[in-house]
Amino acid sequence: MQISLRVALILITLVxxxxxxxxxxxxxxxxxxxxxxxxxGLILVIAIAIPNAIxxxxxxxxxxxxxxxxxxxxIFLSFYLIFKLNILYSKESKVNITLVQEISLLNKxxxxxxxxxxxxxxx
Amino acid sequence: MRVLLIIPAYNEQENILRxxxxxxxxxxxxxxxxxxxxxxxxxxxxxEENKINHINLIQNLGIGGAVQTGYxxxxxxxxxxAIQFDGDGQHDVTYIPNICEPILQGQxxxxxxxxxxxxxxxxxQSTFMRRFGGNIISFFIKRTTKNKITDPxxxxxxxxxxxIAEFAKEYPTEYPEPESTxxxxxKGYKVKxxxxxxxxxxxxxxxxxxxxxxxxxxxxxxxxILDSMNLKKKGGK
Numbered sequence: 384m385q386i387s388l389r390v391a392l393i394l395i396t397l398v399x400x401x402x403x404x405x406x407x408x409x410x411x412x413x414x415x416x417x418x419x420x421x422x423x424g425l426i427l428v429i430a431i432a433i434p435n436a437i438x439x440x441x442x443x444x445x446x447x448x449x450x451x452x453x454x455x456x457x458i459f460l461s462f463y464l465i466f467k468l469n470i471l472y473s474k475e476s477k478v479n480i481t482l483v484q485e486i487s488l489l490n491k492x493x494x495x496x497x498x499x500x501x502x503x504x505x506x
Numbered sequence: 507m508r509v510l511l512i513i514p515a516y517n518e519q520e521n522i523l524r525x526x527x528x529x530x531x532x533x534x535x536x537x538x539x540x541x542x543x544x545x546x547x548x549x550x551x552x553x554e555e556n557k558i559n560h561i562n563l564i565q566n567l568g569i570g571g572a573v574q575t576g577y578x579x580x581x582x583x584x585x586x587x588a589i590q591f592d593g594d595g596q597h598d599v600t601y602i603p604n605i606c607e608p609i610l611q612g613q614x615x616x617x618x619x620x621x622x623x624x625x626x627x628x629x630x631q632s633t634f635m636r637r638f639g640g641n642i643i644s645f646f647i648k649r650t651t652k653n654k655i656t657d658p659x660x661x662x663x664x665x666x667x668x669x670i671a672e673f674a675k676e677y678p679t680e681y682p683e684p685e686s687t688x689x690x691x692x693k694g695y696k697v698k699x700x701x702x703x704x705x706x707x708x709x710x711x712x713x714x715x716x717x718x719x720x721x722x723x724x725x726x727x728x729x730x731i732l733d734s735m736n737l738k739k740k741g742g743k
Contacts, residue, residue: 480679483565484575488582491561 389431396427423460509606510585511538512576514569515593519548522593526558529591532599539579540593543572569661570679577665581674588673589664597662601702605664614698615669616690618655619662624701639723643684646727650734651691655699658684662702669695678733681726688730692737 403424407417430437430453441452511529515522522540529538539559542550544566553560561575573590580588587609591597601619608614622637636659643658661683665673669690678685691697 477679479565480567480571480574483563483567484571484578487561487563487575488578490564491579 389434392427392431396424396431399427400424419464507587507610508583508585509536509587509589509602510576510580510583511536511589511591511602512573512580513538513540513591513593514543514572514576515540515545515549516543516566516569516572517545517547517549518593519545519552521595522549523552523556523558525591525593525595526556528595528599532602536602537585538591539576541572541576543567543569568679570677570682573682574673574677574679577670577673577677580670585670586667587664588670590661592661596704596706598703598705601662601700604700605662605702608698608700609664609666613696615666615695616687616697617664618657618660618687618697618699619702619704620655620657620660620699621702621704622656623699642723643726643730646730647684647688647691650730651688653691653697655687655697657699658687660702662704678729681722681729684726685729685733688733689737692734 403417403420406412406420407414412420437453438449441449444452446452446455513522513525518525526538526540529536537559539561540553542553542560542562544563550560550562552558553562561579563572563575567575576590577588587606589602589605591599597619605617605619608617622640640657640659644655647653647655647658663683672690672693672695673686678689687697
């Protein structure tokens with residue numbers, strides 16, 4: 384790897400880690416998700432620090448070119464994340480529907496009670 | 507015997523008042539509740555002005571979520587029978603006794619008003635594509651539950667107290683009509699169809715229940731198969 388590429392990658396990784404840590408610190412992210420992001424960040428750091436390690440692993444696993452393994456891992460991780468988010472979204476939308484229904488039913492009950500109260504005070 | 511009509515309405519300013527007046531003119535003993543599903547037009551103003559019994563959903567939920575709100579209301583208020591009735595004037599109030607009768611006689615827990623059961627009965631048979639889609643759904647319901655449902659997407663249906671409780675607890679909100687039918691059959695409830703006549707919409711534009719794409723069909727069929735598999739595994743009722 385050329386020095387200039389390595390420097391660029393280190394800078395990008397630093398920014399990436401800073402963003403993740405800031406998001407976790409400001410409680411913008413759930414802990415369960417932050418673990419995922421921290422691990423990806425650590426993998427990046429390791430990959431840059433010891434480039435031979437990645438090359439050796441990819442050879443061991445039988446990839447012809449190192450970059451293939453990186454793409455492969457990246458795509459799998461992305462799929463996993465999308466899958467997880469999809470499940471979470473489905474759950475949330477169900478919760479949302481119930482909330483809207485219950486609030487609307489409560490509104491209705493309050494309105495009905497108020498109407499009754501008004502009638503009684505008019506009598 | 508207390509009966510509640512659940513009328514989901516989304517952007518039905520042209521129809522909703524007429525539908526409610528028709529019901530009132532037909533019978534004073536029928537209670538009804540309009541579920542305003544976050545309409546963007548004047549539906550809510552019309553409901554409030556005319557003091558029509560209504561629930562206003564604070565967000566648009568779609569037909570399934572709106573109808574379930576009605577079932578929750580029916581459950582809270584302890585109604586014996588709940589009838590789903592469209593707010594667009596497609597359904598005919600005079601069929602309400604027909605649709606309630608199997609429940610009153612204890613022959614069924616849920617009754618679906620079918621356009622196709624008796625071809626002479628219904629003046630409006632809907633388009634070829636809709637019927638074709640309906641047939642495919644019917645076929646899969648037959649395969650998974652052994653019950654013949656000729657009009658699985660009909661929104662004109664009556665349910666007894668037990669099913670009101672079931673629907674209040676859990677109601678499939680994605681493809682409500684076919685899915686809820688399959689779920690109830692698999693849970694061991696008796697579902698029956700009676701012939702009804704439906705009219706063509708009299709105003710406004712229909713926003714719901716359209717077989718626009720093959721996409722819809724595939725998803726409904728998948729939902730039916732999954733529902734029946736899940737419930738059979740649990741052993742049903």
